[in-house]
Amino acid sequence: MSYRYRHNPNNNTVLPMTEDKFFIGVIVGFLAKCGADFIDRIWTKMTKSDRFCDSSSDSSNNKGCNWNGCERSHSTDSETSCSSSESLSSNGEVHGNDREIVAIQGDKKTPVGEESPLNYDEIKAIADFLLSKTMYRCQIGIICGSGLSELGNLLENRTTIHYEDIPHFPVSTVVGHKGQMVIGLLKNVPVVCMQGRFHPYEGYPTWKCALPVRVLHLMGVKSLIISNAAGSLMSDHRVGDIMIIKDHISMPGLAGRSPLVGSNDNRFGTRFPSMQGAYNKKYREYALKIGEEIGLKDNIHEGVYCMNGGPVYETPAECRMLLNTLNINAVGMSTVPEVVVARHCGMLVFAFSLISNKCVMDTDSENSPNHAEVVAACASRKSDLKVFVERMVLQIYNDLQSLPLENDKSYWKLLLGK
Numbered sequence: 001m002s003y004r005y006r007h008n009p010n011n012n013t014v015l016p017m018t019e020d021k022f023f024i025g026v027i028v029g030f031l032a033k034c035g036a037d038f039i040d041r042i043w044t045k046m047t048k049s050d051r052f053c054d055s056s057s058d059s060s061n062n063k064g065c066n067w068n069g070c071e072r073s074h075s076t077d078s079e080t081s082c083s084s085s086e087s088l089s090s091n092g093e094v095h096g097n098d099r100e101i102v103a104i105q106g107d108k109k110t111p112v113g114e115e116s117p118l119n120y121d122e123i124k125a126i127a128d129f130l131l132s133k134t135m136y137r138c139q140i141g142i143i144c145g146s147g148l149s150e151l152g153n154l155l156e157n158r159t160t161i162h163y164e165d166i167p168h169f170p171v172s173t174v175v176g177h178k179g180q181m182v183i184g185l186l187k188n189v190p191v192v193c194m195q196g197r198f199h200p201y202e203g204y205p206t207w208k209c210a211l212p213v214r215v216l217h218l219m220g221v222k223s224l225i226i227s228n229a230a231g232s233l234m235s236d237h238r239v240g241d242i243m244i245i246k247d248h249i250s251m252p253g254l255a256g257r258s259p260l261v262g263s264n265d266n267r268f269g270t271r272f273p274s275m276q277g278a279y280n281k282k283y284r285e286y287a288l289k290i291g292e293e294i295g296l297k298d299n300i301h302e303g304v305y306c307m308n309g310g311p312v313y314e315t316p317a318e319c320r321m322l323l324n325t326l327n328i329n330a331v332g333m334s335t336v337p338e339v340v341v342a343r344h345c346g347m348l349v350f351a352f353s354l355i356s357n358k359c360v361m362d363t364d365s366e367n368s369p370n371h372a373e374v375v376a377a378c379a380s381r382k383s384d385l386k387v388f389v390e391r392m393v394l395q396i397y398n399d400l401q402s403l404p405l406e407n408d409k410s411y412w413k414l415l416l417g418k
């Protein structure tokens with residue numbers, strides 16, 4: 001008689017088994033596994049609509065909330081479903097964040113593309129989680145690009161939340177981007193400050209680059225200040241200048257990579273938002289005036305920003321095209337997805353570029369842009385930027401206090417200037 005061996009997990013021993021018993025065991029095991037998979041499938045289907053995080057559950061400490069929510073459509077011959085590589089820690093919080101979309105055919109799961117955007121309830125739950133960490137209710141949000149990240153350290157009575165501790169949040173991977181959210185007082189005004197942003201070239205879809213903006217919106221932020229570092233195409237602009245963004249050209253957006261691609265939730269905004277007046281005119285006027293008042297008259301001007309998907313800096317030929325054909329004034333690798341999402345949900349936007357380098361127009365030039373130069377240029381301007389942003393915050397805050405209640409029609413008139 002031949003024997004197989006079976007592991008006994010109770011006492012960690014190995015027991016001999018006759019061959020026929022072994023095969024019966026294998027068949028029973030196989031059938032049990034099929035049955036479990038079947039029940040699991042049925043259960044998943046039945047509970048699909050419940051898999052969104054219920055923000056009314058105890059989202060303040062993020063317990064009792066299923067972060068594994070996802071919304072998927074079903075195609076005819078294969079099923080698209082949501083799987084999660086998130087891990088649940090012992091206190092019920094989820095760390096890690098990538099959710100893939102997989103096609104299921106039989107037992108085979110094949111990744112078919114990018115994860116889908118988080119839905120309203122999931123983002124609301126993130127906002128509630130963050131609100132539970134602070135007593136401040138901020139109407140002003142600041143996204144610190146390269147050069148502005150020190151600003152967060154100046155907030156008084158601040159709470160710092162690292163991105164990796166925020167469910168579903170991406171993490172910053174770029175030098176000069178700290179990767180934390182700071183909430184506190186800037187000149188006695190409650191502000192929430194993103195010390196570090198996300199860029200498409202880090203591998204994030206544009207909706208994810210702009211995810212923080214929707215979170216800020218659901219935290220109650222009404223006005224957003226956004227900064228970035230950018231290369232200037234203008235011969236009369238200098239490194240260290242501030243360019244107030246008055247309009248943009250989005251290379252990723254024109255190529256179909258808008259952060260709003262996907263199903264639209266009207267609670268955020270309309271399906272086809274206009275970007276007319278995206279960069280608030282009043283805020284731009286304030287900025288020019290404040291620039292003058294703090295002695296930056298010759299270093300501050302308005303211009304059009306172009307978003308390059310990066311991470312490759314533009315070639316001299318591309319720089320010439322951006323300037324001569326598209327009339328761009330400065331080029332960078334961020335900001336636009338944030339602006340688009342902010343405007344979609346009705347936030348007021350003020351954005352500016354710190355000119356960190358001059359774009360190289362000559363194909364045979366010895367010069368070439370590099371990130372070290374960008375970081376150094378930003379660092380050299382940080383004290384001016386601090387004063388500039390503090391003044392903008394005070395001005396914007398005053399304006400917000402004079403706005404009537406949100407449900408008043410004149411609020412929207414004031415907001416849109418119409």
Ligand SMILES: O=P(O)(O)O[C@@H]1C[C@H](O)[C@@H](CO)O1
Nearest residue numbers: 145146228229333334371374
């Ligand atoms: O996050 P921002 O736009 O300030 O960063 C700029 C653009 C690239 O990320 C990087 C290039 O040096 O700096």
